[in-house]
Structure formats: C-alpha cells, structure tokens
Amino acid sequence: MIDLTEKVGLPVTLTRVEEGWKLEIGEGVLHEKPAVRLISDLKPVMKNPEANTPQQLYWMYRNVRLPEHEHQIVASGLRYDLSVFNPGVLCVDGDAKDGDEWNKAAGHYHPYVPSGVTFPEVYEVIYGRMIFLLQFVEDVFAIPPKITRFIILEVKAGDLVVIPPNCGHIAVINNSNEPVVTSNWVARAFDSQYTPIRLMRGGAYYIVKSGDSYDWERNPSYPEAPEPEVVKGHEWDNRGLPTGIPIYKAFFEEPKAFEFLVRP
Numbered sequence: 429m430i431d432l433t434e435k436v437g438l439p440v441t442l443t444r445v446e447e448g449w450k451l452e453i454g455e456g457v458l459h460e461k462p463a464v465r466l467i468s469d470l471k472p473v474m475k476n477p478e479a480n481t482p483q484q485l486y487w488m489y490r491n492v493r494l495p496e497h498e499h500q501i502v503a504s505g506l507r508y509d510l511s512v513f514n515p516g517v518l519c520v521d522g523d524a525k526d527g528d529e530w531n532k533a534a535g536h537y538h539p540y541v542p543s544g545v546t547f548p549e550v551y552e553v554i555y556g557r558m559i560f561l562l563q564f565v566e567d568v569f570a571i572p573p574k575i576t577r578f579i580i581l582e583v584k585a586g587d588l589v590v591i592p593p594n595c596g597h598i599a600v601i602n603n604s605n606e607p608v609v610t611s612n613w614v615a616r617a618f619d620s621q622y623t624p625i626r627l628m629r630g631g632a633y634y635i636v637k638s639g640d641s642y643d644w645e646r647n648p649s650y651p652e653a654p655e656p657e658v659v660k661g662h663e664w665d666n667r668g669l670p671t672g673i674p675i676y677k678a679f680f681e682e683p684k685a686f687e688f689l690v691r692p
C-alpha cells in the first residue's frame with residue numbers, strides 16, 4: 429500500500445489487488461463509482477486485436493472532490509479525475525514479446541467550442557512514469573485526419589501535461605513493474621470523442637515493447653503521418669500553471685490559471 433495523500437492533496441492510497449492496482453479514496457471524499465477499462469474494450473484500437481492479457485488495464489475515478497469544494501468546482505465548469513494504470517504489455521495469453529504494445533488508454537479527442545478549437549486539459553503524473561502520445565490534427569472529426577505534429581512525451585511523477593486544443597491524447601504505460609497514477613482537470617460539460625481514434629485503429633504510432641524500453645511503429649491505417657518527436661515532460665509548455673503543489677490544491681489557490689480549460 430502506497431500513501432499518495434501528500435502528492436494528490438486528498439487522502440488516497442495505491443493498493444495492490446488481485447488483478448493489478450486500485451486506488452482507495454479516503455472517507456468523506458466524494459467521487460463517481462470507479463470505471464474499469466478491460467482489454468476487450470481496447471480491441472478496436474490495438475495493434476494486435478487478438479491480445480487478451482492482462483484483462484484489467486486501468487481504472488478511472490471521476491469527479492473526485494471534497495464536499496466543501498463542490499460549489500466552487502461546479503461553478504468553475506471543471507471536473508477533477510484520478511486514474512490508475514496497471515503496468516505491462518498487451519499480449520496473447522500472457523506471453524509478452526518485443527513488438528507487442530505497452531499498456532495504454534483508449535485515447536480520445538475533445539469536442540469543439542464555438543471559437544473553433546477543442547477543449548484543452550491538464551494532467552498531472554502523481555506516481556510512476558509513462559508516455560503521453562499527442563496527436564495534433566487539423567480537424568478532429570476528419571477520417572483520416574491530417575496530422576500536423578506527433579509528440580511522444582516522456583513524463584514522470586511531478587510532471588504536468590497540458591493537452592492543447594485539437595490534440596488527440598493517448599496515455600501509454602511503458603514499463604512492466606510499476607503502476608502509474610494520474611490526475612486531471614478538464615471541462616465538465618463535454619463527452620470525450622473516442623470514435624475518430626477507434627475508426628483509425630488507434631493513434632498514428634503504436635508504442636511497442638523493445639526489451640525493457642520502447643519503440644514506435646506506424647499504424648498503417650493512417651495514409652500519412654509526420655515522424656514522431658520525442659520530448660521530455662519538463663520541456664513541455666504548461667501554460668504557466670503552478671508547479672510543486674498537487675493540481676487539486678493549485679486550482680483552489682489560483683483558480684484563474686485554470687480558466688483556459690473552459691474558455692480556450
């Protein structure tokens with residue numbers, strides 16, 4: 429059991445369970461019923477749709493908040509979520525080989541606001557290390573999309589990741605031992621758009637196991653894609669958001685810094 433209270437800014441522990449890892453959220457903290465993503469849910473976006481293990485990939489805990497913060501959070505138009513990802517490789521019958529994909533999220537875009545761009549988002553890596561795939565497109569609903577930039581962002585605990593407008597994002601857990609915990613603030617008024625990524629069978633590149641490290645492979649469903657740029661988390665532009673304190677707390681200290689998430 430790993431106590432994340434200081435890092436999250438809320439009473440949260442990371443706990444080993446039969447099938448990977450879960451979060452225990454302290455009494456008195458409100459949240460929606462946790463939702464699990466199974467490997468069967470990811471079939472349409474996997475390099476190898478035959479992969480069947482591990483069964484449980486990650487858990488999402490949406491709309492986490494203290495009762496005394498409810499009013500301010502709802503008034504801001506934002507929502508705070510936590511996620512926990514199991515480590516490992518998406519493979520057939522537990523037999524992980526080089527070229528198999530590292531565990532990942534389904535991946536999605538956000539819808540457009542009237543000004544013609546899509547909602548941004550901010551993630552915080554609370555525990556572990558991982559990759560964010562950032563797929564910048566001209567139009568999130570075009571099939572196939574015109575990709576203008578593809579970033580492999582390597583991040584670790586303590587890093588913030590601002591997802592800019594018009595940018596698909598896929599979390600990838602490129603290690604076999606440690607789970608990863610993230611939090612995020614995002615506008616509460618929209619539904620994430622999973623279909624465009626699903627129709628393209630994932631992002632433009634798959635992140636695959638290469639020994640203990642990773643490599644990338646082109647997804648052939650995309651007729652064109654720029655070469656990926658590998659970027660370190662600390663090099664990413666985070667819109668001047670406060671660092672060094674949990675983003676749950678940062679929001680209450682500097683709510684104005686988060687306004688761009690609802691009015692990009």
Ligand SMILES: [Fe+2]
Nearest residue numbers: 536549597620
């Ligand atoms: Fe998102």
